[in-house]
Amino acid sequence: MAIIIDADKCGHIQNCPGEGLCIKLCETGALTDVDGDVAVDDSKCDECDLCIQNCPNQAISKQ
Amino acid sequence: MSLVKREGIENRELIHNNDKCVGCGICADICPTESLRLGPIVPIARGLLKMDYISCNANNCVLCGLCASACPFDALSLEIDGEVISNIGSYPVWHNGAEINDEDCLYCENCVEACPRDSIFFKRELPDRNDLLVGTISVNEDDCIYCKVCSELCPAEAITISSNNEFGIPDTIEINEDKCVYCQVCKRACPQNAIKAVCSTCMHQEEIEKPKITGTIFIEQNCVNCGWCESVCPADAVKVNKPFVGEVLRDPELVCKGETCHACQDVCPCNAIEIIDNESSIDPSHCVLCGACAKACPQHLLTVKRDSMKLDNIQSPSWKSILGKLVE
Known part of the structure; x- marks a missing residue:
């Protein structure tokens, strides 16, 4: 399973109501801020789904 | 914070107290008009978002008071003409609570350390040390040469050596008898034998009265009745009455993400959840069955099963059916 971020829903981190909440919630370092957008490193993801559950834009899903 | 206020034949106001709120969402689940919404409890509990746990759509709310009656933590209250509904005879009343009997309390402070909500007001009066000691x-x-050997060794920090001359050379010694415990370390160490000290505490043992430690202790309003105070009290001075009886069930088919998630642990108002061997572990003796953990878990591992509750005086049949869902 891989984490998918819908770029249209996400916008950029500067527009996020949670100011990049998914990055702050992720404790495995799988989500990072790369040039103002959220980047996913699937190899670090533990699939805890905290980011999916708490994204204020509902932009995160799993495939 | 006032959520909704309307004036009419009756004046009604719904008030939310976020300090008492645990983010369990019982109110939002029970609201018949779906006016209450539970916020993102995990980021709020972690301090990543600064907002109240609950928000209310004031246009939808009919100020019925079901949410206030359902909240076991008194975080929501409906006032009708300035009176809280639980004080009006026809509305439901919770009978959970926690109490410290100050007659039995030993003022050890264990409960204060254990309380996950900092809900215990504690202040103790210690006896005067000099009343427990006899000596000179x-x-x-x-003879004193102000060498400071005594003041550096004194375990009670009772000796001060200072200077009263323009050169800053030590020329004064003072012993604070309120601090001195007559241990005589100073006397033994003094190279000049300038200190005379006698301890006669042992000789006067019979006459020294055993002091009673007194103080002020009570449980403040943001208590959630988790029972930590009761379980650590060595004097059985605390009685806690939890809002629900039941258990938290864990789906064995699903996988807990343990240390990388720990959402349940962060939202638990009772400090009843630990991650042990990378698995969430709930201590039932301190759980109040609020259900915040079940809502926080992204894997939906947990279900709260409540068998009974300390809510009574539910008079209307429709309220009985709605509030009854809390224990289904």
Whole structure:
């Protein structure tokens, strides 16, 4: 399973109501801020789904 | 914070107290008009978002008071003409609570350390140390050379050596008898034998009265009745009455993400959840079955099963059916 971020829903981190909440919630370092957008490193993801559950834009899903 | 206020034949106001709120969402689940919404409890509990746990769509709310009656933590209250509904005879009343009997309390402070909500007001009066000791101490200033050996060794920090001359050279010694415990370390160490000290505490043991430690202790309003105070109290001075009886069930088919998630642990108002061997572990003796953990878990591992509750005086059949869902 891989984490998918819908770029249209996400916008950029500067527009996020949670100011990049998914990055702050992720404790495995799988989500990072790369040039103002959220980047996913699937190899670090533990699939805890905290980011999916708490994204204020509902932009995160799993495939 | 006032959520909704309307004036009419009756004046009604719904008030939310976020300090008492645990983010369990019982109110939002029970609201018949779906006016209450539970916020993102995990980021709020972690301090990543600064907002109240609950928000209310004031246009939808009919100020019925079901949410206030359902909240076991008194975080929501409906006032009708300035009176809280639980004080009006026809509305439901919770009978959970926690109480410290100050007659039995030993003022050890264990409960204060254990309380996950900092809900215990504690102040104790210690006896005067001099009432527990008998002795005398004095310095012969003619012999004292102000070497500070005594003041550096004194375990009670009762000796001060200072200077009263323009060169800053030590020329004064003072012993604070309120601090001195007549241990005589100073006397033994003094190279000049300038200190005279006698301890006669042992000789006067019979006469020294055993002091009673007194103080002020009570449980403040943001208590969630988790029972930590009761379980750590060595004097059985605390009685806690939890809002629900039941258990938290864990789906064995699903996988807990343990240390990388720990959402349940962060939202638990009772400090009842630990991650042990990378698995969430709930201590039932301190759980109040609020259900915040079940809502926080992204894997939906947990279900709260409540068998009974300390809510009574539910008079209307429709309220019985709605509030009854809390224990289904």
